[in-house]
Amino acid sequence: MRLKLILAGLFLNLISVGASGDALKSKADPLIDAVRDKVIAWRRDIHEHPELGNREFRTAALIAEHLRSLGMEVKTEVAHTGVVGLLRGAADKPVVALRADMDALPVTERVDLPFASKVRSTYQGTEVGVMHACGHDNHVAILMGVAEVLASMRDSIPGSVKFIFQPAEEGPPAGEDGGAEVMIAEGVLTDVDAIFGLHVVPAPLGTIGYRSGGMMASSDSFSITVKGRQTHGAVPWGGVDPIVIASQIIMGLQTIPSRQLDSTLTPSIITVGKISGGVRFNIIPDEVEMLGTIRTFDSEVRKDIHARIKRTAESIAESAGGTAIVDISKGTPVTSNDPELTRLMVPTLQEAAGIDKVGEFPRATTAEDFAYYQKQIPGMFFFLGVADPDDARPASNHSPYFYADERALPVGVKALTYLALDYLSKE
Ligand SMILES: [Zn+2]
Numbered sequence: 001m002r003l004k005l006i007l008a009g010l011f012l013n014l015i016s017v018g019a020s021g022d023a024l025k026s027k028a029d030p031l032i033d034a035v036r037d038k039v040i041a042w043r044r045d046i047h048e049h050p051e052l053g054n055r056e057f058r059t060a061a062l063i064a065e066h067l068r069s070l071g072m073e074v075k076t077e078v079a080h081t082g083v084v085g086l087l088r089g090a091a092d093k094p095v096v097a098l099r100a101d102m103d104a105l106p107v108t109e110r111v112d113l114p115f116a117s118k119v120r121s122t123y124q125g126t127e128v129g130v131m132h133a134c135g136h137d138n139h140v141a142i143l144m145g146v147a148e149v150l151a152s153m154r155d156s157i158p159g160s161v162k163f164i165f166q167p168a169e170e171g172p173p174a175g176e177d178g179g180a181e182v183m184i185a186e187g188v189l190t191d192v193d194a195i196f197g198l199h200v201v202p203a204p205l206g207t208i209g210y211r212s213g214g215m216m217a218s219s220d221s222f223s224i225t226v227k228g229r230q231t232h233g234a235v236p237w238g239g240v241d242p243i244v245i246a247s248q249i250i251m252g253l254q255t256i257p258s259r260q261l262d263s264t265l266t267p268s269i270i271t272v273g274k275i276s277g278g279v280r281f282n283i284i285p286d287e288v289e290m291l292g293t294i295r296t297f298d299s300e301v302r303k304d305i306h307a308r309i310k311r312t313a314e315s316i317a318e319s320a321g322g323t324a325i326v327d328i329s330k331g332t333p334v335t336s337n338d339p340e341l342t343r344l345m346v347p348t349l350q351e352a353a354g355i356d357k358v359g360e361f362p363r364a365t366t367a368e369d370f371a372y373y374q375k376q377i378p379g380m381f382f383f384l385g386v387a388d389p390d391d392a393r394p395a396s397n398h399s400p401y402f403y404a405d406e407r408a409l410p411v412g413v414k415a416l417t418y419l420a421l422d423y424l425s426k427e
């Protein structure tokens, strides 16, 4: 009896919450249709004028002007070139944040488009082409569209929406700081209850991919300096050969994912991408240096791998009479979707894109600095498919041939709009 009452109460509660969200989404639908052409025009404009990380001056100015025209409180120069707009709805709280990244890459565009980038710049002293090869132009245009939709219905929104336009997702230029970490340090997450973001990928047009828990990998780099003792190439017993030690370490590191970690828990990757040492065929050198990357999907496993790399490299070197100095520098954490938030919001994504267009995607071994926001507050990141249906082998992100079909943009606008409205109604 008591259980029945509780269940009845829950049911009523769900219905009332659902109904207010539904009414808001119906109100948003014509506004989403109305902003469509503008979103496409912004995307083409930003695509044609890409800017590298921490140099997104034109893009930031375009965004700031738009947000101000919508009557928002706007902060500029957040984490160098970031723009943050606050839309106060019918209530100040709760606050939901939506994030788009703004930076392009040092890639020369090879896509044949009327709005293809012809921009050139310098990157770490080299002249390069600049292209939105990761598709962040789409993220900015989509979020500008969402801002316009939600601003047009602000009086009926049961909370506030923070629009975060972030620079330097791909990493700041050498010697500079930037990206999500700096945005957080400058206070963008103050009072924010949850955050959502998306990334365009060459998946079928208009599909949405999500995943609960670890979705994109952590990315750490390491250097290992193996010290031996120089000797003649014909007299190896006269010294300690760091080249042979380095070779053993490379093989030893591969046994960490394959032999040491529980492979049923989560995948992980250790790659040595550079090895250098020696000057001549008949000299065993003093020293070898190796550089590599570590990817995994769980923060505990990540810590464990760091310890195992150190132990494996140091012990192998010691066994041969040499030494190994291991230096691990922590990069982007795991992009991990809050399981409760994901469970709650998947139906919203299904409503936005169509139930048959939403599914669980495989993990991506690439990294995304959205992860830093998720370390602070519950967050959900998802993929939006932008592949041209006529292209049998769509190019990957970061390729000079990467192309986003703009027919996916309205799906992105709808997904983020619905997520904000439903999240604020559900609180
Ligand atoms: Zn990228």
Ligand SMILES: [Zn+2]
Binding pocket: 134, 135, 136, 169, 199
């Ligand atoms: Zn990206």
